[in-house]
Amino acid sequence: MQNLDKPFSGYMTEWLYGEDGYYATYKNIGKSGDFYTAVSxxxxxxxxxxxxxxxxxDEGFLAQDGVVCEIGAHHGYFLADVIxxxxxxxxxxxxTLTFVIIEKFDDLQAHQRKYFEESFGNAVSLTHYKSLSELECENAFFIANEIFDAFPCELYFKGHTARVEGHEVHFDVDNDWVKFKADKYFKDRGEIALGYEEFASEMAQSAKKFEFMSFDYGEMQARPDFSIRVYAKHEVIPFFDDKIKRNELFAKSDITYDVTFEHVKDAYEDAGIKFVELKTQMVALIDMGMLDLLEMLKENVEEKVYKQELEKAKMLIMPNFLGERFKMIKFRKESK
Structure with a gap:
């Protein structure tokens, strides 16, 4: 498949979400896949x-009959673990709670339904929507893991936006919107994400009152250089590595970049949604009571099982693995 003369965002969209894109069909995540996530x-x-x-x-923010919705669930493991x-x-x-997954791809929906049936039988009902715009509810809790880094982006370098011709990148396009965002976040080079504003607006309209929590890698302020990279069989390949063979990696591996959380924050605040906090994954999970859960496990299982689960849980909060690099961002919308 040749990708001739298109904006980088179009190239990335085709890479990840095209008919034969990386995320269009079920992919293993974890040891047998291309990368690890907190869920795996x-x-x-x-x-x-x-x-x-x-x-x-318990605090009365989420009703007992509210919606618990995961966005971009892939396997469905995360929401199943929550349940x-x-x-x-x-x-x-x-x-009383309603469990929902937002998933655009039919193939992934089928895998998620199968996993829920195998895990819960008829005890748990799962509802699918292809987009947030299809969901209308009074009260919800939205959760996502590694979603903002999967939005298409434009590449920007010293006033010019990239286009791709035959898998080669050329910085020779003038794009006023991209330049505006680059200037706003003090970037003379790097990634400018597309779609945050529309995503926040859709969420604002889908529920009258909600909390949204998302985990991703990045920082509040934009990093001063390109972070875009490819993950293939747990190898991290810088996108601008001279040795990279993009035509061979295209749609067969993950492509991602660091999130500028200030851009996410601005998109949500512009949609009338309150920014609550940004903190490291380590602090967020401890604050939510992960250590209390481990203590409960310790009291109810054999020591060998407890130690196995403890070692896996440590990876979530260890600074040199997922604990510091990943951040949790939280927003709330109150009903009027």
Missing amino acids: TSKFFGGSIAKHIISLV EFIYTLRPELLN
């Missing part, structure tokens, strides 16, 4: 979110 590392990632959801119900821990901690909520 330990069930206590989902467990911490479950504990937080219960706290939202498993809700069953352990507050089982009656499984009879």
Whole structure:
């Protein structure tokens, strides 16, 4: 497949979401895949979110009959882990909460339904929507893991935007919107994400009252250089590496970049949604009670099982693995 003379965002969209794109069909994540995520590392990632959801119900922010919605679920493991821990901690909520996944690809929806049927039988009902614009509810908790780094982006370098011709990148396009965003976030080179504004607006319209929590890698301020890279079989390949063979990696590997959380924050605030906080994944998971869950496990299983789960959970919060590099960003919309 040749990709001739198109904006970089179009090239990245085709790479990830085209008919034969990387995310268009089911992919393994973890040891047998191209990369690890917090979800593939330990069930206590989902467990911490479950504990937080219960706290939202207890404080009255999330109604007992509210919606718990994961966006971009891939396997469905994350939401399933959340449900498993809700069953352990507050089982009656499984009879009142509505569980939703936003997933545009039919193939992935089918895998998610199959996994839920294998995991829960008829005990849990799962609802799918292809986009947030299809969901209308009163009250919700939205969760996403590594979603903002998967939005298409434009590449910018000293006043010019990139186009791709035959997998080669040329910085020779003038794009006023991209330049405006680059100037706003003090970037003379790097990635300018597309779609954050529309995504925030869709979420604002989908629920009258909600909390949204997302985990991703990046910083509040834009980094001063390109971060775009390819993940293939756990190898990190800089996109501008002279040795990279983009035509061979195209649509067969993941392509991603660091998130500028200030851009996410601005998009949500422009949509009328309140920014609550940004913190490291390590601090976020500990604050939500992950260590309390591990103590509960210790009291109820053999020491060998506990130590195995503890080692996996440590990877979520260790600074040299996922704990510091990944951030949690949180927003809230109050009903009028």
